[in-house]
Amino acid sequence: MCLAVPxxxxxxxxxxxxxxxxxxxxxxxxxxxDDVSVGEWVIVHAGFxxxxxxxxxxxxxxxxFREIAEADSSGDS
Amino acid sequence: xxxxxxxxxxEGGKRTRDLIAKVIARYFDNPVLSPFLDAGLxxxxxxxxxxxxxxxxxxxxxxxxxxxxxxxxxxxxxxxAVCGAKxxxxxxxxxxxxxxxxDTLERALAGMRDAAKEAGVxxxxxxxxxxxxxxxxxxFITTAGVGVSVDGWxxxxxEIRPGDRILLTGTMGDHQVAVLIARQNLAIEAPVLxxxxxxxGLLLPLLPRFAGKxxxxxxxxxxxxxxxxxxxxxxxxxxxxxxxxxxPVRESVRGVCxxxxxxxxxxxxxxxxVLIVAGDAADAIxxxxxxxxxxxEAAVIGEVAxxxxxxxxxxxxxxxxxxxYPVGDQLPRIC
Amino acid sequence: xxxGMKYIDDFRDPATAKALVERIRRDAGDAPxxxxxxxxxxxxxxxxxxxxxxxxxxxxxxxxPGCPVCVTPxxxxxxxxxxxxxxxxxxxxxGDMLRVPGKSSxxxxxxxxxxxxxxxxxxxxxxxxxxxxxxxxxxxxxxxFETTAPAIGxxxxxxxxxxxxxxxxxxxxRTIPEAMGVLAADxxxxxxxxxxxxxxxxxxxxxxxxxVARRYGIPCVVAGFEPLDILLGISMLLRQKKEGVAxxxxxxxxxxxxxxxxxxQDLIRDVFVPCDTGWRGIGVIPGSGLRIADRYAxxxxxxxxxxxxxxxxxxxxxxxxDVLKGKILPVDCPLFGKACVPEEPxxxxxxxxEGSCAAYYKYGVL
Numbered sequence: 001m002c003l004a005v006p007x008x009x010x011x012x013x014x015x016x017x018x019x020x021x022x023x024x025x026x027x028x029x030x031x032x033x034d035d036v037s038v039g040e041w042v043i044v045h046a047g048f049x050x051x052x053x054x055x056x057x058x059x060x061x062x063x064x065f066r067e068i069a070e071a072d073s074s075g076d077s
Numbered sequence: 078x079x080x081x082x083x084x085x086x087x088e089g090g091k092r093t094r095d096l097i098a099k100v101i102a103r104y105f106d107n108p109v110l111s112p113f114l115d116a117g118l119x120x121x122x123x124x125x126x127x128x129x130x131x132x133x134x135x136x137x138x139x140x141x142x143x144x145x146x147x148x149x150x151x152x153x154x155x156x157x158a159v160c161g162a163k164x165x166x167x168x169x170x171x172x173x174x175x176x177x178x179x180d181t182l183e184r185a186l187a188g189m190r191d192a193a194k195e196a197g198v199x200x201x202x203x204x205x206x207x208x209x210x211x212x213x214x215x216x217f218i219t220t221a222g223v224g225v226s227v228d229g230w231x232x233x234x235x236e237i238r239p240g241d242r243i244l245l246t247g248t249m250g251d252h253q254v255a256v257l258i259a260r261q262n263l264a265i266e267a268p269v270l271x272x273x274x275x276x277x278g279l280l281l282p283l284l285p286r287f288a289g290k291x292x293x294x295x296x297x298x299x300x301x302x303x304x305x306x307x308x309x310x311x312x313x314x315x316x317x318x319x320x321x322x323x324x325p326v327r328e329s330v331r332g333v334c335x336x337x338x339x340x341x342x343x344x345x346x347x348x349x350x351v352l353i354v355a356g357d358a359a360d361a362i363x364x365x366x367x368x369x370x371x372x373x374e375a376a377v378i379g380e381v382a383x384x385x386x387x388x389x390x391x392x393x394x395x396x397x398x399x400x401x402y403p404v405g406d407q408l409p410r411i412c
Numbered sequence: 413x414x415x416g417m418k419y420i421d422d423f424r425d426p427a428t429a430k431a432l433v434e435r436i437r438r439d440a441g442d443a444p445x446x447x448x449x450x451x452x453x454x455x456x457x458x459x460x461x462x463x464x465x466x467x468x469x470x471x472x473x474x475x476x477p478g479c480p481v482c483v484t485p486x487x488x489x490x491x492x493x494x495x496x497x498x499x500x501x502x503x504x505x506x507g508d509m510l511r512v513p514g515k516s517s518x519x520x521x522x523x524x525x526x527x528x529x530x531x532x533x534x535x536x537x538x539x540x541x542x543x544x545x546x547x548x549x550x551x552x553x554x555x556x557f558e559t560t561a562p563a564i565g566x567x568x569x570x571x572x573x574x575x576x577x578x579x580x581x582x583x584x585x586r587t588i589p590e591a592m593g594v595l596a597a598d599x600x601x602x603x604x605x606x607x608x609x610x611x612x613x614x615x616x617x618x619x620x621x622x623x624v625a626r627r628y629g630i631p632c633v634v635a636g637f638e639p640l641d642i643l644l645g646i647s648m649l650l651r652q653k654k655e656g657v658a659x660x661x662x663x664x665x666x667x668x669x670x671x672x673x674x675x676x677q678d679l680i681r682d683v684f685v686p687c688d689t690g691w692r693g694i695g696v697i698p699g700s701g702l703r704i705a706d707r708y709a710x711x712x713x714x715x716x717x718x719x720x721x722x723x724x725x726x727x728x729x730x731x732x733x734d735v736l737k738g739k740i741l742p743v744d745c746p747l748f749g750k751a752c753v754p755e756e757p758x759x760x761x762x763x764x765x766e767g768s769c770a771a772y773y774k775y776g777v778l
Contacts, residue, residue, distance in 0.1 A: 047534025
C-alpha cells in the first residue's frame with residue numbers, strides 16, 4: 001500500500017513537476033505539497049509527490065548506520 | 078503500389094505478386110529465395126540439424142533499440158544458438174492487417190534484413206496473408222529456423238552438478254522496459270533500449286573453445302531470468318543459488334522497476350543468455366564474453382549448490398529467499 | 413549490480429545489514445519477540461529481502477492487515493465486475509486488484525471474457541482517460557490506505573475542477589490506526605511491538621500511533637521500506653522492550669514527521685468522511701473507512717450507479733482473517749500451498765502482491 005520512491009525535482013510548473021530517478025523521468029502532481037524547487041527530493045506515490053525528503057535527516061540516518069557498522073566491525077556491542 | 082495493405086494483397090493475384098516483387102524482394106534478396114518457388118531449396122546439409130519455430134506479436138512494432146523484424150530474426154537465431162546450432166536458413170510468415178501502412182511493413186522488413194545480415198542467416202522462404210481490419214494487430218510474424226550443431230554440442234542438463242557456476246551475458250530487463258515505455262500509457266520517459274541482438278557470434282565460439290565446460294544454455298525471454306532459471310533447475314533437478322549483489326541491471330531499468338514495483342528478475346530479455354558452466358571455467362568464459370559487444374556486462378550471478386532442486390537467492394541484507402515462478406505478467410502496483 | 417541510486421542503495425548496504433542483525437540477536441531475549449509489521453509493503457520487503465531467516469530465534473514477525481487488496485471485500489470485486497459487464501463502464505485500476513478473487517470471478521478472468529479494464533499507475537491517469545472519452549463512463553477502483561487516499565482525493569478534485577463528469581470512483585479506502593487498536597486489544601494476538609508503515613505515517617504523522625502505544629503499552633516504530641530501515645526499526649523496537657517503555661519512535665525521519673502532511677490531510681478531510689467499514693477476514697471496524705463526502709457524490713460510483721458494495725462474511729475454509737490478524741502464520745492455514753496457491757488463490761492473502769501468504773509462498777524457503 002506504500003510503494004513510493006525518492007525522486008529529484010527536475011522541472012516545476014503549474015501544480016506539476018517532472019521528477020527523475022535513476023535517469024527515468026515522469027511528470028507528477030504537486031497537489032499534495034507546497035513550495036518545491038528544482039533540485040529538491042520528494043517521495044512519489046501513484047503519480048503524486050506526497051512529501052519532501054529531508055537530505056539532512058537522511059544524512060543523519062546514514063551516519064547512524066555507519067556508526068553501527070563500525071561498532072560491529074570493531075567488536076563493540 | 079498503394080500506401081496501405083489491402084485484402085487483395087493476400088489473395089494470390091497480381092497485387093500479391095506486386096507486393097512480393099516490388100516490396101518484399103527488395104529487402105530479402107538471396108539465391109535461395111529469389112526464384113520465389115513454393116519452397117526454398119537448401120541443398121545438402123552436413124551435421125546435426127536443429128529446428129525451431131516462433132511467433133512475434135509485439136506491440137508497438139517499433140520501440141527504442143529495435144523492431145518486430147529484428148526481434149523475429151534474433152529470436153529465431155538465439156533459440157538455435159543456445160542449443161549450440163548456427164542458423165543456416167529461416168522462414169518468414171507475415172500476417173498483415175488490412176489497412177497496415179506500407180511504410181510500417183517496410184520498416185519491419187528492413188529490421189529483418191539488417192538483423193539477418195548481421196546474423197548471417199538467409200531468409201529462405203516466406204508467406205504473406207492479409208486479414209480483415211480488426212482481426213490482426215497490425216503485423217504478426219512467424220518464423221521457423223534450421224540450424225546446424227556446432228561441434229556436436231548438445232544441451233546437457235543432467236551434467237549439471239554442485240560447483241558449476243551460473244552466468245548471465247548482460248543486464249536484465251532492458252527489452253521489456255523499452256517496449257513498456259514505447260506503449261506510452263505510463264507516461265514515463267527512460268533512456269532504455271531493447272537489447273534485441275543475435276547471439277550466435279557471442280555463444281557458439283565458446284563451445285569448441287571451452288569443450289566439456291558448457292553444460293546448458295537458454296535465452297531468458299518472457300518471464301525473464303527468474304522463469305528461465307526455474308525451468309533450467311527443473312530440467313537439471315538442480316539447486317541454483319543466486320547472488321543479488323551480482324545481478325547486472327542498468328540504473329534506468331532499476332528506476333522504472335522502483336517506480337512501478339517490478340522485479341527485474343522477471344522482465345523479458347531479447348539479447349541475453351543464461352549459461353551453466355563448470356566452476357573452474359566460469360571466470361575465463363566471462364572474460365571471453367566481455368570481449369564481445371553483446372557480452373560487455375557478462376557476470377557470474379550464482380552457483381549450483383547441493384540440495385533440493387529450486388532457485389534461491391542470497392539477498393543484500395545477508396538472508397536467503399526463494400526465486401519462484403511468477404504468476405502472470407507484472408503490473409504497475411501501489412503496494 | 414548498479415549501486416548508484418540515491419536514497420535507495422545507501423539503505424541496502426550489506427555490511428550495515430549484518431551489523432544490525434547482530435544487534436538484533438544480542439538484544440533479543442530467550443523467546444522470540446512477537447512484532448507485527450502492519451503494512452503489506454513491509455511484509456513483501458521483509459520477504460524479498462530474505463530478512464525472515466535472519467531473525468529466526470530472535471524475532472517472530474506477524475504480518476498485519478495493512479494490505480488494502482487483502483482486506484477489500486469480495487463484494488467490491490463483484491460490484492466492479494457488475495459495473496463493467498452490466499453497465500458498460502470502463503474500469504481503471506491499479507495492477508494490484510486484477511487477480512483478486514470475488515465471489516466467483518476476478519477482474520482478470522472477466523477481462524478474458526470481454527470486460528474492459530485498464531491498468532493505470534496513477535488515479536490521475538484515469539481522469540485523463542475519462543476526459544479523452546467523454547461518451548464512456550470511467551470508474552476508478554480506489555483501493556488503498558492513507559498513503560493513497562490523498563491521491564484518490566486529488567483525482568476526484570481534479571475531475572471536479574476540470575468538469576470530467578464521466579469519471580467516478582468506487583471507493584475502498586481504509587485507515588490504519590483503528591485496525592491497529594483492534595489487534596492490540598486482542599489477547600490472542602499478543603503483539604509486543606508494531607513496525608508502523610512508512611508512507612501512511614508520512615501522511616497521517618507519527619503522532620497518530622501515540623494512542624495505541626499509550627493505551628496498550630505497545631512500542632511503535634515507524635520504519636522505511638529498505639532492508640536497513642526495517643532492521644533498524646526492529647532493533648529500535650527490541651530496545652524499547654528491553655527498557656520496558658512504549659513510545660512512538662520514527663526511524664523514517666528523512667520523510668515522516670510527527671504531524672504528517674497537513675495539506676494531504678486537509679484534502680482527505682475535504683473529499684472523504686470517516687465511516688464504519690468491513691475488512692475482509694476481520695469484520696467491521698468502527699471508524700476505519702473513508703467514504704466519499706456528499707459534496708462529491710457525483711464522483712462516487714456507488715451513488716452514481718446505485719451500486720452499493722455489500723460486505724458479507726467469508727467462505728469459512730479461508731483463514732485469511734486469522735493471518736491478517738497475526739493469529740496464525742500462513743503456513744498454519746490448512747489450504748496454504750494446497751488448495752490455495754498463487755495461480756489459483758482461494759483468498760486475498762495469496763493473490764495480493766503483498767499478501768502475507770503470497771509473500772511466504774513466493775519468497776519463503778519452502
